[in-house]
Amino acid sequence: MAFSGSQQKCIACEKTVYIAEMISTNGVVYHNTCFRCNHCNGKLALSNYSTLDGVLYCKPHFEQILKEKGGASLKHSTSLGKQNELNRSPSKVSALFSGTQDKCAACKKTVYPLEK
Template structure:
């Protein structure tokens, strides 16, 4: 039986099967390339410049607008202190 690059992994965003040709792995989570989008504006993200807060993806401008303008992530959400991850690759 031939294999067509299918995996048993499901996209974190849409929960559908991700085929190797369309697979993007970020923070040990698998996405379709087309599903790797900002939660706020739905813009397509790049590995070189995205942010993640509790597993929710954001483009850098919306991450800055939604979280950094308050000066603290704690002020943006009720409850215990949270951590955020921001990724930016230096331009050469």
């Protein structure tokens, strides 16, 4: 049986992204190798990037561009904003390890399969 990839495409190169090489942020999927700063082409991590109008930047270049453009009226997000991550649904991989999404009616805590 051959492993079939996900149907998700990398936003940068538009090729299929397999789970082992996937980075997903704000609902957008990238290959590990495509997750780079638009200005210096430096490799980014989920802990050290920012986006401006959907374009990826490293922290130093993001701050530089924000200063050049005035920054007040621009739509941007940073990796420090965890609110989007809390509101999004779990990925397929994390669902394999996190149990169920069922909640106890009395205490609202997660109900695990062995507790059912």
